[in-house]
Amino acid sequence: MDIATEFMSAIINAFEANKRLADRAVEQVPDDKLHVALDDNTNSIAVIMKHVAGNLLSRWTDFLTTDGEKPGRNRDDEFVDSFGMLGAWLDLLDGDSQEPETGRPGKDGIDPWGTALRTVGP
Secondary structure, three states: OOHHHHHHHHHHHHHHHHHHHHHHHHHOOOHHHOOOOOOOOOOOHHHHHHHHHHHHHHHHOOOOOOOOOOOOOOHHHHHOOOOOOHHHHHHHHHOOOEOOOOOOEHHHHOOHHHHHHHHHOO
């Protein structure tokens, strides 16, 4: 295997490991605690998850041809806690569910982690 292939494999492994780590950590938190911010200067886990999803989509969509911040992104809305149950949001992050507040397919059919992984994948 050449160095470029090894490097790309390491990147994909790191993305997948981070996703597994985040999924397992969040699955241990009861739904009602996902929406609790520790104080006025912090965000809840739910808001952080929403922001990460927006960031993954914005940064990794058309990665080599457009700026990281996409015009359709509503970054301010990412910091509004507008969702419910954990399972629905884990599915949304994986692109195989509907947005809890609208019933639309997850992020208009685009999954944040999948977008990142497809961008760097083979």
